[in-house]
Amino acid sequence: MAAKTTVQSFGKLEGRTVNKFTITQGAGIQVSVINYGATVTSIIVPDKTGSPADVVLGFDTLEGYIRSGKHYFGAICGRYANRIANAAFGINGNEYHLSNNDGISCLHGGFKGFDKKYWDAEVLPEENGVRFSYRSLDDEEGFPGNVDISVTYIVAGNELHIKYAATTDKATPINITSHCYFNLSGGYENTILNHQLQLNAGNILEVDEKLIPTGNMKEVRNTTMDFTEVRKIGVSDDLSGEYDNSWVLKNSSGKLEKAVSLIHSETGIKMTVFTTQPSIHFYSGHFLDGNFMDTKKGKVYGKYAGLCLEAQHFPDSPNHPGFPNTILKPGEVYAEKTVYKFSNENIR
Numbered sequence: 001m002a003a004k005t006t007v008q009s010f011g012k013l014e015g016r017t018v019n020k021f022t023i024t025q026g027a028g029i030q031v032s033v034i035n036y037g038a039t040v041t042s043i044i045v046p047d048k049t050g051s052p053a054d055v056v057l058g059f060d061t062l063e064g065y066i067r068s069g070k071h072y073f074g075a076i077c078g079r080y081a082n083r084i085a086n087a088a089f090g091i092n093g094n095e096y097h098l099s100n101n102d103g104i105s106c107l108h109g110g111f112k113g114f115d116k117k118y119w120d121a122e123v124l125p126e127e128n129g130v131r132f133s134y135r136s137l138d139d140e141e142g143f144p145g146n147v148d149i150s151v152t153y154i155v156a157g158n159e160l161h162i163k164y165a166a167t168t169d170k171a172t173p174i175n176i177t178s179h180c181y182f183n184l185s186g187g188y189e190n191t192i193l194n195h196q197l198q199l200n201a202g203n204i205l206e207v208d209e210k211l212i213p214t215g216n217m218k219e220v221r222n223t224t225m226d227f228t229e230v231r232k233i234g235v236s237d238d239l240s241g242e243y244d245n246s247w248v249l250k251n252s253s254g255k256l257e258k259a260v261s262l263i264h265s266e267t268g269i270k271m272t273v274f275t276t277q278p279s280i281h282f283y284s285g286h287f288l289d290g291n292f293m294d295t296k297k298g299k300v301y302g303k304y305a306g307l308c309l310e311a312q313h314f315p316d317s318p319n320h321p322g323f324p325n326t327i328l329k330p331g332e333v334y335a336e337k338t339v340y341k342f343s344n345e346n347i348r
């Protein structure tokens, strides 16, 4: 069956039309994205009985997304996803001070990060996708340089490919990720604690009480962070399932490598994540407080309603010379890719 993308109006942002683009390909998955935050609003996947299941949390209206801004539902996070300590860093002797929107840290690009911006869109009929572009101006939230970013969503059978690209006119840190909240039950289970997870990582980044990396890595073996073998997220009454940590991926070579498997036995839906990025930040949705309007089907999104698996560079890399580089220089091209592949298996 032919590939197609439909376009529907989804509201207005500062006088500009926000469209919803729905990308379909044959019997595969169907993905919808909007100009606001280059956000993924739905991923519809057939479950093991063939019924459609929407596996990401989201809202029926633009207002729903705007009002829930500090939770980043489905959005693209940048210019620097995750945290920068003390909202400051230096490059070549120049000190830069960023917005401190998370205590004294800068989180997901500041008060008005990429997730809250209007992105221009172009439908790509040949590739079966949509490309969003945005120009982040010099000094936006304190970051140096004018940066041109594109985020391309492509649907290929049962896979969603996300390609990130950026260029700059001054050296600047870049870290871009997608902040979808997944719930593979398709919305009929209120939490993700029953999901089974496997992370291709033997270490996490050690962090302080503000979730800022200390620079050390910690082995996950024999700890509650150990997802080297597939296991249930909420394992017992005393282990609730609260996770907000970065796992250091094995075989991280800049090539597309398998990073995660997430399985929901009842629907038989399995999601496998592949990425070129060096880490997965697994956030278990424990800050969701049930206080959201216009949720899909009027669902209450409370604690653990969905989980995020953010493929990204290490938090606070600009302040850790030992971490993989995140500084993009003029003349260079930032390029990363993440693939979410869905299958449905009869998993025991």
Ligand code: GLA
Pocket: 070, 071, 072, 082, 107, 244, 281, 283, 287, 308
């Ligand atoms: C990220 C952070 C979390 C939280 C969520 C949004 O994933 O790591 O601490 O701020 O975003 O609620």
